[in-house]
Amino acid sequence: xxxxxxxxxxxxxxxxxxxxxxxxxxxxxxxxxxxxxxxxxxxxxxxxxxxxxxxxxxxxxxxxxxxxxxxxxxxxxxxxxxxxxxxxxxxxxxxxxxxxxxxxxxxxxxxxxxxxxxxxxxxxxxxxxxxxxxxxxxxxxxxxxxxxxxxxxxxxxxxxxxxxxxxxxxxxxxxxxxxxxxxxxxxxxxxxxxxxxxxxxxxxxxxxxxxxxxxxxxxxxxxxxxxxxxxxxxxxxxxxxxxxxxxxx
Amino acid sequence: xxxxxxxxxxxxxxxxxxxxxxxxxxxxxxxxxxxxxxxxxxxxxxxxxxxxxxxxxxxxxxxxxxxxxxxxxxxxxxxxxxxxxxxxxxxxxxxxxxxxxxxxxxxxxxxxxxxxxxxxxxxxxxxxxxxxxxxxxxxxxxxxxxxxxxxxxxxxxxxxxxxxxxxxxxxxxxxxxxxxxxxxxxxxxxxxxxxxxxxxxxxxxxxxxxxxxxxxxxxxxxxxxxxxxxxxxxxxxxxxxxxxxxxxx
DNA sequence: TTCTTGCCTTGACCTGAATCAAACGCCAAA
DNA sequence: TTTGGCGTTTGATTCAGGTCAAGGCAAGAA
Numbered sequence: 182x183x184x185x186x187x188x189x190x191x192x193x194x195x196x197x198x199x200x201x202x203x204x205x206x207x208x209x210x211x212x213x214x215x216x217x218x219x220x221x222x223x224x225x226x227x228x229x230x231x232x233x234x235x236x237x238x239x240x241x242x243x244x245x246x247x248x249x250x251x252x253x254x255x256x257x258x259x260x261x262x263x264x265x266x267x268x269x270x271x272x273x274x275x276x277x278x279x280x281x282x283x284x285x286x287x288x289x290x291x292x293x294x295x296x297x298x299x300x301x302x303x304x305x306x307x308x309x310x311x312x313x314x315x316x317x318x319x320x321x322x323x324x325x326x327x328x329x330x331x332x333x334x335x336x337x338x339x340x341x342x343x344x345x346x347x348x349x350x351x352x353x354x355x356x357x358x359x360x361x362x363x364x365x366x367x368x369x370x371x372x373x374x375x376x377x378x379x380x381x382x383x384x385x386x387x388x389x390x391x392x393x394x395x396x397x398x399x400x401x402x403x404x405x406x407x408x409x410x411x412x413x414x415x416x417x418x419x420x421x422x423x424x425x426x427x428x429x430x
Numbered sequence: 431x432x433x434x435x436x437x438x439x440x441x442x443x444x445x446x447x448x449x450x451x452x453x454x455x456x457x458x459x460x461x462x463x464x465x466x467x468x469x470x471x472x473x474x475x476x477x478x479x480x481x482x483x484x485x486x487x488x489x490x491x492x493x494x495x496x497x498x499x500x501x502x503x504x505x506x507x508x509x510x511x512x513x514x515x516x517x518x519x520x521x522x523x524x525x526x527x528x529x530x531x532x533x534x535x536x537x538x539x540x541x542x543x544x545x546x547x548x549x550x551x552x553x554x555x556x557x558x559x560x561x562x563x564x565x566x567x568x569x570x571x572x573x574x575x576x577x578x579x580x581x582x583x584x585x586x587x588x589x590x591x592x593x594x595x596x597x598x599x600x601x602x603x604x605x606x607x608x609x610x611x612x613x614x615x616x617x618x619x620x621x622x623x624x625x626x627x628x629x630x631x632x633x634x635x636x637x638x639x640x641x642x643x644x645x646x647x648x649x650x651x652x653x654x655x656x657x658x659x660x661x662x663x664x665x666x667x668x669x670x671x672x673x674x675x676x677x678x679x
Numbered sequence: 680t681t682c683t684t685g686c687c688t689t690g691a692c693c694t695g696a697a698t699c700a701a702a703c704g705c706c707a708a709a
Numbered sequence: 710t711t712t713g714g715c716g717t718t719t720g721a722t723t724c725a726g727g728t729c730a731a732g733g734c735a736a737g738a739a
Contacts, residue, residue: 265589265593275592286585287586289579290582290585291583291586295589319571325564329581332538333535336588339592341514343524346595349520381716382716391697397718401719413704413717599726600725600726630685631687632686644726682739683737684736686736688734690730692728693726698724700719700720701718701720703716703719704717706715707712707715
């Protein structure tokens with residue numbers, strides 16, 4: 182089973198280029214973000230859409246639950262999380278986002294954000310005014326298709342998390358989590374077997390519906406089995422096939 | 431906390447009228463489904479979009495995971511569920527749909543369905559060819575907005591389920607489930623405090639990440655507390671405020 | 680009517696994860 | 710260098726929910 186806990190291929194609409202002004206057409210991640218069939222003229226219109234990039238420091242909020250929804254944000258650099266805080270104080274991480282991923286989709290439904298989004302490390306975002314994106318999508322069909330796919334994949338991703346939370350034991354959840362990160366790093370050109378976790382054990386636990394101690398123990402156990410090596414936030418996957426098998430029990 | 435486990439207000443795009451041909455403009459649920467600001471001309475175009483209604487018998491599949499995605503379906507009558515079956519035999523119900531709800535959104539992301547959809551009782555659906563809907567949405571702006579809201583709300587709904595699965599104990603999950611049904615019945619003009627469950631304990635359990643015995647015990651316990659009365663599939667909510675409070679522990 | 684079948688409830692017991700607690704290691708500030 | 714604090718690991722214990730098992734009830738078939 183290959184869980185798609187988060188977009189393995191970046192689903193970004195666009196990201197801007199640092200030196201020039203915000204030019205999606207020049208962006209390094211362009212081919213990952215936008216369908217190739219977009220005509221140069223249309224591309225220029227998309228370029229104009231993207232607002233000035235926003236820099237964030239570790240710990241800063243991008244938006245909070247309850248705030249009016251205006252932008253979606255493409256992650257250019259850095260690492261982010263989204264979480265829901267319930268009235269009775271429960272806190273659930275709903276996702277971790279890295280370069281090319283999109284933040285803010287939770288606001289579309291009711292024009293109000295339903296999550297908090299926080300930077301886990303310093304980073305940069307490209308804000309895209311959603312109303313204008315919608316308008317442009319009405320005129321550029323491949324852009325509309327693309328937007329729908331982004332929303333559709335988010336729904337599938339959430340279903341996968343539901344399976345994880347509803348039907349897997351602790352160690353399986355951790356294995357699925359690591360495999361998902363592995364894929365996402367791989368698709369961004371980083372090592373799929375050697376990477377750093379940007380989130381704490383508590384955040385991992387919250388995302389996976391586990392206590393931080395349980396998450397920690399699951400990591401330790403996978404290490405004892407020789408499947409991974411983990412030291413604090415540095416993870417090495419030693420036996421990818423066995424990590425896969427750790428999910429099917 | 432009011433969990434929005436599924437659309438409390440029907441999010442349908444359209445449903446057809448039984449006697450005439452498929453005419454959304456005449457449908458009893460029209461005002462629930464489509465934004466009011468749609469012009470009569472546009473309305474006629476939407477009417478033409480909806481394919482012939484499809485009748486389903488209890489137990490029949492609407493679509494299965496892996497099948498190509500072509501339609502989304504508006505529930506006209508009946509009761510449906512969607513579930514994911516993993517390679518290793520795990521089965522997780524991802525949602526229950528009633529009149530006005532939409533089936534098939536799981537196919538948008540990859541043009542392949544990622545869930546199975548099954549009728550829990552006899553019912554009728556209005557299939558809408560998604561490619562054509564997308565095309566029309568490019569021309570009718572309120573329709574496009576509406577479509578995006580449907581997708582956006584589905585994402586928020588899934589986040590709420592994630593909170594439920596990740597952070598609530600068994601009895602809280604059951605209470606949240608009942609409250610959600612209550613709201614949805616209420617918004618359709620049925621009693622919010624007296625209704626029939628259409629799904630088995632096993633399906634409820636699967637949706638909520640519980641074993642069927644645990645689900646059954648939670649129902650029994652809420653009954654012992656005098657909060658609900660339940661006999662097999664017939665539920666009466668006796669004390670709505672206490673049922674609410676049963677969630678915050 | 681009786682039989683069959685599927686679904687639900689309840690009890691007894693077991694286990695995986697939560698909880699409580701202590702200690703360690705790393706980093707940053709003093 | 711020391712000190713303090715945060716995040717992590719690990720151990721001991723508890724408990725919610727899973728598992729196994731038995732029995733009941735309702736509806737449809739024979």
